[in-house]
Amino acid sequence: MYIAMNRFRVAKGAEADFERVWAERDTHLGTVPGFIEFHLLRGPEAEDHTLYASHTLWRSHGDFEAWTKSEAFRKAHANAGNRSEGQKSLYLGPPQFEGFEAVQVVKRS
């Protein structure tokens, strides 16, 4: 299993706007091969921002890689340019990508 996370430092006071952008977006993930589940996560608050993370479970790193080269990926990010002007103030810096490979699992017994 592979987890793709993007960490967003969202300016204090912009949390509701940030969440609305995600709620209103067209997602094309649901039928992508190897896609398991997506969560938008709200993390700890720092002095000047709130940490958010997009968190996507993939069957494998290969499935994630294939998606990044696909039409579905292009569509999912098609509006990023259009709305970047108005949204620049939502963020403190660019998102930080981190990919993780699962090396151990413990399930409910």
Next chain:
Amino acid sequence: MYIAMNRFRVAKGAEADFERVWAERDTHLGTVPGFIEFHLLRGPEAEDHTLYASHTLWRSHGDFEAWTKSEAFRKAHANAGNRSEGQKSLYLGPPQFEGFEAVQVVKRS
């Protein structure tokens, strides 16, 4: 849903030792109320370390909190002191805890 993550900066060359510690530990999570699933994740490599994360899914933040006050938690961390001497060199600094609340979910369609 709540995700509890601890980020570990593991010294270059110590990755196999770190993974072995986790593989050999006694886990008491499986029957804890509200526990859903645990993964140990291997993340990106930096110049001087490899990022790992423990990644635990909980039904709610309350379930996680209750666990941290439980006998199962005490047992799970009972050996941390005993083995800290030998393991200090595995890490660059202490682990960094981050808790996340899910604010949006997309499932396979």
